Amino acid sequence: MATCLCDAFFDGVGRATVETLEHLGCQVVFPDDQTCCGQPAFNGGDWDASRKVVRHTIEVFRGTEPIVVPSSSCAAMSLHGAPLEFEEIADREGVEDMASRTWELADFIVNGLGVDRWKGRFSHRVVFHRSCHSRGTKSGEAARRLLSSIDGLELVSFPEEEQCCGFGGTFSVGFPETSASMGRLKIGNALASAPDFLVSGDMGCLLHLGGLLDREEQELPRLHLAEVLRDALRNKNLL
Amino acid sequence: MKSKQPIERYAREIFGENRRRAVYAGAKLATEKRHATLARDYPHANHLRRLAGQIKQHTLEHLDRYLREAEQRLRKNGATVHFATDADSCNQIVLDIMRTAKVQKMVKSKSMLGEETGLSEFLLERGVECLETDLGELIVQLDHDRPSHIVRPIIHKDRAEIARCFEREGLGDYNEGPDVITRRARDFLRRKYMEADVGLTGANFVIAESGRICLVTNEGNARFCVAACKIHIVIAGIEKLIPKDRDLALFVNLIARSATGQQLSVYNQFFGGPRLQGQPHGPDEMHVIFVDNGRTDVLASDCREILRCIRCGACQNVCPVYRQVGGHSYRGTYAGPVGAVLTPLLAGERFSEMADLPKASSLCGACNEVCPVDIPIPDLLLRLRYRGKREGASRAASGAPPMGPWALVATKPKVWRTALAASPALNYLPSHLIPIGAIRTWREARSLPKWRGGKFRKWIQERKNDP
Numbered sequence: 046m047a048t049c050l051c052d053a054f055f056d057g058v059g060r061a062t063v064e065t066l067e068h069l070g071c072q073v074v075f076p077d078d079q080t081c082c083g084q085p086a087f088n089g090g091d092w093d094a095s096r097k098v099v100r101h102t103i104e105v106f107r108g109t110e111p112i113v114v115p116s117s118s119c120a121a122m123s124l125h126g127a128p129l130e131f132e133e134i135a136d137r138e139g140v141e142d143m144a145s146r147t148w149e150l151a152d153f154i155v156n157g158l159g160v161d162r163w164k165g166r167f168s169h170r171v172v173f174h175r176s177c178h179s180r181g182t183k184s185g186e187a188a189r190r191l192l193s194s195i196d197g198l199e200l201v202s203f204p205e206e207e208q209c210c211g212f213g214g215t216f217s218v219g220f221p222e223t224s225a226s227m228g229r230l231k232i233g234n235a236l237a238s239a240p241d242f243l244v245s246g247d248m249g250c251l252l253h254l255g256g257l258l259d260r261e262e263q264e265l266p267r268l269h270l271a272e273v274l275r276d277a278l279r280n281k282n283l284l
Numbered sequence: 285m286k287s288k289q290p291i292e293r294y295a296r297e298i299f300g301e302n303r304r305r306a307v308y309a310g311a312k313l314a315t316e317k318r319h320a321t322l323a324r325d326y327p328h329a330n331h332l333r334r335l336a337g338q339i340k341q342h343t344l345e346h347l348d349r350y351l352r353e354a355e356q357r358l359r360k361n362g363a364t365v366h367f368a369t370d371a372d373s374c375n376q377i378v379l380d381i382m383r384t385a386k387v388q389k390m391v392k393s394k395s396m397l398g399e400e401t402g403l404s405e406f407l408l409e410r411g412v413e414c415l416e417t418d419l420g421e422l423i424v425q426l427d428h429d430r431p432s433h434i435v436r437p438i439i440h441k442d443r444a445e446i447a448r449c450f451e452r453e454g455l456g457d458y459n460e461g462p463d464v465i466t467r468r469a470r471d472f473l474r475r476k477y478m479e480a481d482v483g484l485t486g487a488n489f490v491i492a493e494s495g496r497i498c499l500v501t502n503e504g505n506a507r508f509c510v511a512a513c514k515i516h517i518v519i520a521g522i523e524k525l526i527p528k529d530r531d532l533a534l535f536v537n538l539i540a541r542s543a544t545g546q547q548l549s550v551y552n553q554f555f556g557g558p559r560l561q562g563q564p565h566g567p568d569e570m571h572v573i574f575v576d577n578g579r580t581d582v583l584a585s586d587c588r589e590i591l592r593c594i595r596c597g598a599c600q601n602v603c604p605v606y607r608q609v610g611g612h613s614y615r616g617t618y619a620g621p622v623g624a625v626l627t628p629l630l631a632g633e634r635f636s637e638m639a640d641l642p643k644a645s646s647l648c649g650a651c652n653e654v655c656p657v658d659i660p661i662p663d664l665l666l667r668l669r670y671r672g673k674r675e676g677a678s679r680a681a682s683g684a685p686p687m688g689p690w691a692l693v694a695t696k697p698k699v700w701r702t703a704l705a706a707s708p709a710l711n712y713l714p715s716h717l718i719p720i721g722a723i724r725t726w727r728e729a730r731s732l733p734k735w736r737g738g739k740f741r742k743w744i745q746e747r748k749n750d751p
Contacts, residue, residue, distance in 0.1 A: 047740060049694075051740055052704055052737065052740060052741070053704055053707060053735060053736070053737045054733045054734070054735065054736055054737075055733075055736070056736050056739035056740035056743065059740040059743075059744075060740065060743055063744065075741075075744050077697070077701075077741070078697035079697070080693075080694040080695070080697060080700045081690075081694045083694075085685075085687060085690060086687035086690065086691055087666070088647065088666070088669075089669065089673075089684045089685070089687055090642075090643075090666070090669030090670050090671075090672055090673040090680060090684075091670075091673050091686075091687040091688070091691075092670045092673070094687040094688055094690070094691035095687070095691070097691050097694075097695050098691050098694045098695060100695075101694065101695045101697075105697075126666075129663055129666065129667075130666075130670070177646070177647070177648035177649055177650070178649075180648075180649040180650075180652075180653060181649070181653075205312075207650070208604055208648075208650075209604045209646050209648035209650065211604065211646055212646065213645070213646025213647055213648070214646075214647070215643075215684045215685070215722075216643070216644075216645065216646045216647070217726065218683060218684065218685065218722040218725040218726055219289070219643050219682065219683035219684045220287065220289055220291070220292055220605075220643070220644055220683065221287055221292075221683070221725050221726075221728060221729060222286075222287045222292045222295070222296065222729075223291075223292060223295065223605055223608045223609060223644070224646070225729040225730070226608050227604050227605070227608060227646070228730075230604075252733070253730065255733065256726070256729075256730025256731050256732060256733075257729065257730050259730075259731040260729065260730050260731045
């Protein structure tokens with residue numbers, strides 16, 4: 046599942062995800078009819094609209110293969126959000142089937158494929174923002190394990206690392222002032238560690254933080270985890 | 285353009301930068317202390333939180349039985365038991381008890397339920413001298429303010445404000461030393477304790493099997509309230525029950541750590557009833573008022589888990605939104621995540637007026653992680669968002685884009701692909717001409733990256749054709 050953010054803005058992240066998975070020996074299929082996971086409407090309270098989109102997504106991804114998503118938040122929609130909004134709904138079965146096959150990328154690599162050391166080189170200081178939608182899952186730990194195993198990569202901690210970046214989907218436009226203040230706080234804390242890159246497994250967080258950084262003309266390049274993994278391989282000519 | 289959300293307007297116009305900074309620091313410190321005390325003593329703290337949540341949930345699901353058990357036990361212990369359906373009837377029962385006993389003076393220990401029913405104002409308006417004795421609550425009362433935090437009522441106030449208030453109310457010349465302020469409050473209160481006829485307290489836990497009321501404080505004021513008075517009145521929400529005395533081992537350990545980062549609160553008191561014959565001290569009468577005030581409706585709703593809440597304030601301290609906007613912006617007795625759930629629910633028919641509260645959350649889930657009774661707060665916020673949408677509450681819709689058109693496009697793959705492939709044209713459109721309000725709002729503080737719709741699909745198609 047490429048996610049609508051990669052579909053609309055971040056094609057590079059989509060490409061890096063495919064290349065990373067193929068390097069691991071996976072055959073990647075991209076169902077062309079996919080759109081969005083249904084999260085915006087779920088998050089905004091319009092569950093009737095959201096269920097329509099979820100039903101579409103279930104149809105598109107019908108089968109037995111694992112569904113891998115380069116985003117904790119879209120994965121959480123499938124794993125937790127959709128089951129919640131279908132609790133009292135008759136056609137819950139498809140939701141449960143999809144949830145049983147959905148993986149966030151880092152979780153898939155480490156806990157699905159059993160790969161917990163990453164080859165290649167990436168000689169930079171990196172701060173990792175664990176997206177809040179990965180709370181209570183194995184994704185954050187998996188991403189940190191992969192990152193810290195990369196030759197040359199220095200994974201640095203920063204103050205209040207576990208705090209939310211303030212994106213929150215529809216919250217970012219519903220409560221724009223609070224959302225932006227939370228983001229500025231996150232940026233200040235991340236910059237305190239003087240990193241070369243801000244890395245996250247979620248383009249939602251990076252869309253928001255990147256938007257604030259660019260608007261305020263602050264220098265902090267962003268990368269999705271998949272891009273770091275792919276670039277590390279390239280840097281050692283493994284890809 | 286400035287945000288029209290009531291919460292953000294409050295944060296911008298009244299809360300302000302200095303208060304925000306102070307509240308942020310206090311809330312952050314409390315979160316860190318909580319974590320340190322819990323992790324040091326309990327390597328598997330999450331198991332404890334889940335167990336406590338299950339005990340509370342079990343109690344709620346058998347509330348009829350446990351309420352009856354508690355009532356019978358309390359009566360056997362010599363207490364009088366009352367049931368109040370709403371705020372007014374709770375306040376009226378308190379007033380009636382005092383009028384029957386022909387007494388006028390009350391000292392009151394901290395009670396969030398009392399805040400909820402507006403008890404102090406009700407009594408003061410009817411000529412009862414009703415004095416708060418928790419230091420923070422006393423300051424709030426003297427300064428005609430409202431508490432902004434469940435366990436730290438004056439987290440939003442600085443010492444200069446308090447010093448000005450004490451000077452104005454005749455508690456001494458202007459002095460902002462914390463020790464001086466505390467000593468003056470203590471001297472002022474000591475006299476009042478001795479004069480009072482009635483001591484009113486809340487209840488942290490009511491134990492069904494023994495009829496004991498458990499009260500947890502740090503200042504000892506609840507003890508003073510009850511020590512010298514003739515009548516002890518307890519007001520307790522019906523959700524305060526726990527089944528057995530032995531459950532206290534879990535709850536007393538969790539509440540102190542969660543609320544203030546202490547292993548144990550300084551005073552843990554157990555009230556078994558009024559003074560018995562032959563006992564030298566204690567109140568002659570004890571009244572326990574169980575208050576519903578909307579709780580049965582919450583119990584019947586799909587958000588009943590919120591009734592597990594033991595009012596520790598940990599979710600408030602950890603909440604990144606609360607830290608930005610402060611407690612008063614939630615417009616209710618309870619602030620932060622628990623307030624965003626409870627206030628709209630307790631509002632009953634006025635739900636729609638409070639329907640913006642469940643939206644004031646990034647749904648980061650930190651509240652659920654720290655909750656000592658493991659309430660799935662983000663899920664409840666989402667359910668309330670759905671209710672706001674179903675009931676057409678305008679405050680629930682404020683600021684968020686309508687999802688109908690989006691769902692239409694997202695279920696028609698051809699339209700979706702065409703729309704995305706055309707999206708790069710938006711890069712050439714001046715932002716004020718973009719026909720989507722949410723994008724304009726987004727761009728007020730943030731830039732938007734270039735639209736690159738269709739690029740990924742083209743790339744993957746080319747690879748398929750030419751591997």
